[in-house]
Amino acid sequence: MAKAMVYLQSGGPTAVINCSLYGAIQEAKKHPEIGGIYGSLNGIEGLINDDLIDLRAEDDDTIELIKQTPGAILGTTRFKMPADLGADLYRKVCDTVKAHDIGFIFVNGGNDSMDTCDKLSKLFAQRGLPTKVIGIPKTVDNDLAITDHCIGYGSAAKYVINTVKAICVDAACYKKGKVFIVEIMGRNAGWLTASVDLLPIGCRPDLIYLPENVFVMDNFLRDLNSIYQVKGHVIIAISEGIVFERDTSTARVDAFGHIQLGGAADALSAVVERRLGLPTRSVELSLPQRADPILVSKVDQEEAFACSQKAVQSALSGETAKMVIIKRLSDKPYKVEYALEDVSKIANAEKEVPSSMMRGITRLDDSFREYLRPLIDGEVHPRFKDGVFESAVLKKAKVE
Amino acid sequence: MAKAMVYLQSGGPTAVINCSLYGAIQEAKKHPEIGGIYGSLNGIEGLINDDLIDLRAEDDDTIELIKQTPGAILGTTRFKMPADLGADLYRKVCDTVKAHDIGFIFVNGGNDSMDTCDKLSKLFAQRGLPTKVIGIPKTVDNDLAITDHCIGYGSAAKYVINTVKAICVDAACYKKGKVFIVEIMGRNAGWLTASVDLLPIGCRPDLIYLPENVFVMDNFLRDLNSIYQVKGHVIIAISEGIVFERDTSTARVDAFGHIQLGGAADALSAVVERRLGLPTRSVELSLPQRADPILVSKVDQEEAFACSQKAVQSALSGETAKMVIIKRLSDKPYKVEYALEDVSKIANAEKEVPSSMMRGITRLDDSFREYLRPLIDGEVHPRFKDGVFESAVLKKAKVE
Numbered sequence: 001m002a003k004a005m006v007y008l009q010s011g012g013p014t015a016v017i018n019c020s021l022y023g024a025i026q027e028a029k030k031h032p033e034i035g036g037i038y039g040s041l042n043g044i045e046g047l048i049n050d051d052l053i054d055l056r057a058e059d060d061d062t063i064e065l066i067k068q069t070p071g072a073i074l075g076t077t078r079f080k081m082p083a084d085l086g087a088d089l090y091r092k093v094c095d096t097v098k099a100h101d102i103g104f105i106f107v108n109g110g111n112d113s114m115d116t117c118d119k120l121s122k123l124f125a126q127r128g129l130p131t132k133v134i135g136i137p138k139t140v141d142n143d144l145a146i147t148d149h150c151i152g153y154g155s156a157a158k159y160v161i162n163t164v165k166a167i168c169v170d171a172a173c174y175k176k177g178k179v180f181i182v183e184i185m186g187r188n189a190g191w192l193t194a195s196v197d198l199l200p201i202g203c204r205p206d207l208i209y210l211p212e213n214v215f216v217m218d219n220f221l222r223d224l225n226s227i228y229q230v231k232g233h234v235i236i237a238i239s240e241g242i243v244f245e246r247d248t249s250t251a252r253v254d255a256f257g258h259i260q261l262g263g264a265a266d267a268l269s270a271v272v273e274r275r276l277g278l279p280t281r282s283v284e285l286s287l288p289q290r291a292d293p294i295l296v297s298k299v300d301q302e303e304a305f306a307c308s309q310k311a312v313q314s315a316l317s318g319e320t321a322k323m324v325i326i327k328r329l330s331d332k333p334y335k336v337e338y339a340l341e342d343v344s345k346i347a348n349a350e351k352e353v354p355s356s357m358m359r360g361i362t363r364l365d366d367s368f369r370e371y372l373r374p375l376i377d378g379e380v381h382p383r384f385k386d387g388v389f390e391s392a393v394l395k396k397a398k399v400e
Numbered sequence: 401m402a403k404a405m406v407y408l409q410s411g412g413p414t415a416v417i418n419c420s421l422y423g424a425i426q427e428a429k430k431h432p433e434i435g436g437i438y439g440s441l442n443g444i445e446g447l448i449n450d451d452l453i454d455l456r457a458e459d460d461d462t463i464e465l466i467k468q469t470p471g472a473i474l475g476t477t478r479f480k481m482p483a484d485l486g487a488d489l490y491r492k493v494c495d496t497v498k499a500h501d502i503g504f505i506f507v508n509g510g511n512d513s514m515d516t517c518d519k520l521s522k523l524f525a526q527r528g529l530p531t532k533v534i535g536i537p538k539t540v541d542n543d544l545a546i547t548d549h550c551i552g553y554g555s556a557a558k559y560v561i562n563t564v565k566a567i568c569v570d571a572a573c574y575k576k577g578k579v580f581i582v583e584i585m586g587r588n589a590g591w592l593t594a595s596v597d598l599l600p601i602g603c604r605p606d607l608i609y610l611p612e613n614v615f616v617m618d619n620f621l622r623d624l625n626s627i628y629q630v631k632g633h634v635i636i637a638i639s640e641g642i643v644f645e646r647d648t649s650t651a652r653v654d655a656f657g658h659i660q661l662g663g664a665a666d667a668l669s670a671v672v673e674r675r676l677g678l679p680t681r682s683v684e685l686s687l688p689q690r691a692d693p694i695l696v697s698k699v700d701q702e703e704a705f706a707c708s709q710k711a712v713q714s715a716l717s718g719e720t721a722k723m724v725i726i727k728r729l730s731d732k733p734y735k736v737e738y739a740l741e742d743v744s745k746i747a748n749a750e751k752e753v754p755s756s757m758m759r760g761i762t763r764l765d766d767s768f769r770e771y772l773r774p775l776i777d778g779e780v781h782p783r784f785k786d787g788v789f790e791s792a793v794l795k796k797a798k799v800e
Contacts, residue, residue, distance in 0.1 A: 009573075013570055013573055042574075042575050045575065069569065070565075070566040070569045070570050071566075071569040071570040071571075071572060071573040072573040073573075075573050075574070075575065076573050076574060077574070077575070078574075158787055161787070161788055162694065162788060162789055163688050163692070165470075165788060165789065165791070166470040166471075166687075166688060166691040166692055166693060166789075167687050167688065167691060169469065169470045169471040169691070169791060170413055170470050170471040170687055170690070170691040171471075171687070172471060173409075173413055173471040173472040173473075173475050173476050174442075174475070174476060174477070174478075175442050175445065175475065175477070180687075198788070199788065202793070203791070263666075266663075266666065281687075283686045283687055284683075284684065284686070286683045286684070287566075287567050287570055287571070287580075287683055288563050288566060288567065288688075290570070291566040291567060291569070291570040292563070292566055293566060294562065294694055294695060295694060297787065373786060373787070376786075376787035376788075377786065377787045378787070379781075379784055379787075381779075381781065384779055386773060386776075386777065387558055387561070387697065387773070387776035387777045387778070387779075388561055388562060388565060388598070388599065388776075389562055389565065389566075391565070391569060391603070393602070
């Protein structure tokens with residue numbers, strides 16, 4: 001008897017988050033053991049609230065277009081499931097699973113989402129439900145443990161590298177320029193910020209600061225000032241998560257009283273202006289880093305398809321409580337294989353840039369560049385209409 | 401006797417500023433009346449300081465690559481020439497012109513640069529020099545008078561439209577979202593900000609604010625709040641030049657004591673958080689608007705070539721003190737022709753978005769969309785190597 005599968009998108013979107021979904025749908029359609037192909041709206045919230053849509057009801061052109069659609073097309077969530085598997089929310093999840101005879105659940109996300117994946121696996125084991133749960137890695141931060149890299153990182157890095165190259169070339173065209181401080185995503189892990197070190201001298205940032213290292217303001221000001229005096233302008237790349245004492249007059253506090261992440265470049269600019277008297281400009285790469293559908297890496301896109309294929313095949317062969325991981329076999333030529341790892345080993349862990357890949361505080365090592373280079377390779381050419389990229393809009397036929 | 405030509409880039413770069421240069425070089429090479437093809441480094445500064453480079457010394461591949469190189473490849477300037485044509489700086493310009501037997505000068509720029517163009521023409525007339533001076537329009541702001549539109553606007557609009565679409569789609573994927581305030585270039589004219597109204601409902605900003613209209617804070621807060629209560633998130637597009645009273649604790653002052661442009665979205669976010677208590681995020685599109693070489697409009701690129709061809713041909717036929725303008729003959733099919741206008745009529749004038757193209761304060765009219773649509777049409781596919789767009793580096797052989 002065929003059973004239904006449900007697919008969840010979870011956490012922050014990436015440029016290829018919907019490519020992973022595409023891969024899962026296309027693979028699922030090949031297997032008669034899979035009946036319904038459902039999407040859970042807003043991640044785990046859809047399983048709790050019985051809010052599922054029928055992805056077989058979408059036409060072929062829509063399915064093709066989701067590959068180039070930014071955001072999480074099923075909706076996403078940052079909702080964290082409680083530790084107590086006896087909580088009422090879990091009963092509601094089980095009700096949904098039984099109501100629709102769900103045999104397979106795929107959770108596409110990062111650290112927190114793999115925690116959800118882990119809890120669901122334990123829940124079903126405890127309740128004696130045969131439903132299989134497989135995680136599919138996704139994060140621009142590239143900070144999941146064990147896997148060589150994460151789906152979504154290559155495209156975000158490709159966007160960041162190309163955009164920062166354009167900024168560097170643009171910034172060099174005035175005789176007397178500014179201090180440009182470019183802020184790149186990455187709270188605890190600097191993988192994405194580090195990516196700009198792949199650019200050649202002449203069009204790359206002069207100094208790169210990752211959250212893995214202690215940020216020393218006096219050294220930062222000294223180093224940038226000495227470069228400015230020679231070149232007439234300086235480009236600095238910083239992770240949003242670098243930690244320094246902010247001037248309270250410039251720190252931004254959100255509606256809930258928390259200091260907002262993002263805004264590190266603004267705060268740092270204010271310090272540079274006050275202490276060095278140099279003209280500065282902060283540039284936050286912001287949402288396009290994770291949303292831009294144009295500068296997607298072809299390698300990343302193809303790996304998104306492949307990881308999802310592996311996930312579907314693994315669930316069908318009886319695996320559960322696993323995440324698909326990527327193992328790198330060689331750099332040149334670039335070769336990988338896909339495998340499984342216990343999701344409990346990945347949930348809530350975080351992989352930082354190792355010190356062996358750094359060279360001092362403000363540069364990366366060749367080993368990092370060799371690691372990164374294949375991940376941004378190859379261009380995709382999204383479909384445009386009248387000068388604007390096309391995107392999918394789902395019918396969202398409710399599963400009754 | 402063949403005479404030399406000199407090409408100047410002036411003011412802020414655009415994504416196609418080097419396409420205009422490419423068009424002029426390729427056209428100049430067809431005419432034996434033109435001897436040296438020179439670039440003036442940093443605009444008028446190169447003419448003042450006799451700082452010219454030989455563009456015939458660059459190889460064909462470099463010349464091809466300048467089409468996809470961001471920034472002003474000859475360097476640019478915001479230097480404003482003095483009103484008094486007797487000033488010593490003008491003597492130095494004349495010395496350079498005579499030293500290299502310069503017959504033709506092309507100034508590629510916006511309002512201020514056309515003022516330079518105007519002054520040079522008057523200078524040469526006064527001193528009895530036969531050197532012809534022709535302006536080539538360039539600005540992402542699209543605010544030059546008389547011409548239907550400006551070279552560079554279509555590509556900047558294409559970047560802004562596609563990037564804002566991706567932001568809108570991304571922003572919609574959480575159940576409870578934020579107020580997103582997207583800041584777009586445009587100090588006095590809102591052409592670039594207005595461009596996002598081309599997007600269809602569902603993936604376009606809810607409210608659009610141009611500097612042409614008076615910004616009323618209470619109306620802004622009321623309108624965004626009522627949309628937020630219904631949709632759970634709001635996207636707002638503002639021009640960097642909109643004027644409102646800033647909270648002095650958030651206003652940024654540069655090293656010279658001036659309030660910095662840019663930062664309007666940050667300042668407005670602080671107001672929204674304080675007065676409405678809503679979570680907000682500001683997104684400044686920043687330098688990539690004028691530098692991104694990927695989302696270039698093919699129409700804009702081809703018009704860049706064509707305007708420069710017209711400029712070179714006009715100078716050779718004896719015209720001077722003119723700027724090339726674009727006349728639109730029809731929208732569908734889109735047809736233009738190139739003509740000349742007295743540069744004195746264009747220098748220092750500014751064309752704002754007319755009220756006939758607006759619908760109320762926060763939306764644009766169909767007539768604007770019809771005007772804009774052809775300008776962003778067609779994709780270019782820049783050359784990439786190892787995942788990064790290629791760019792030209794000039795030899796910069798000094799003209800002795």
